[in-house]
Amino acid sequence: MENADKDLDYRKIADSRGLSKLPYSSYLNDTLDAWKKRLVDSFKGMSRKRQERLIEKNAVVLSVGTTVTFLNLIYRALPLLIRVFCIPAAVVGSYVFAKKCIAPFVISELKEHLNPEILDEEEADSLATHEKAESAKIQQ
Known part of the structure; x- marks a missing residue:
């Protein structure tokens, strides 16, 4: 319900500024929404390990990129050493x-938004046998 209210608010703002009357504005919004949905579905379809690797890669790109951009701004002012x-x-x-x-x-x-970790087959088997042994002890 809140999303619908937000969409209405955005539409009112766009109408007041004349943005909704631009040609292809609805096409652009639909395209961006479809792209966002595809990214979300792709991320949810990944294994937990791939999700963590993607987050790690993005963190590295942002951190190193920010550092290089900052160093580029002050590069000429730095001494050679x-x-x-x-x-x-x-x-x-x-x-x-x-x-x-x-x-x-x-x-x-x-x-809470990442996929649950899936154990290796050996770990899953050992966990299952351990749980069976625990349940057998409880039943006795």
Whole structure:
């Protein structure tokens, strides 16, 4: 119900600004909605391990990209010695920071939205036999 209200609000704003009268605006919105749905369905169709890898890759891309963009802004102001040693260290540091801090944090925050972990066959078999033994003990 809330989404419908939000959609109505967005439409009212678009109408007041004349955006809904632009040619192809509904086509563009439909295309973007279909693309978003496809991304969501694709993410939900992945295994837990692939979802975590995707989150990790995106964290690395954003962290290293932000660092490189910032370094690009101040590059000319840095002395040569700092350019040679500190810039590679900053890029490697941002990579490690993304792998060790950002990705685990995002994964823990999105835990309820990720697919459940599927155990290997050996782990599943050992877990099943352990559960059967536990239930047999309880029944006795």
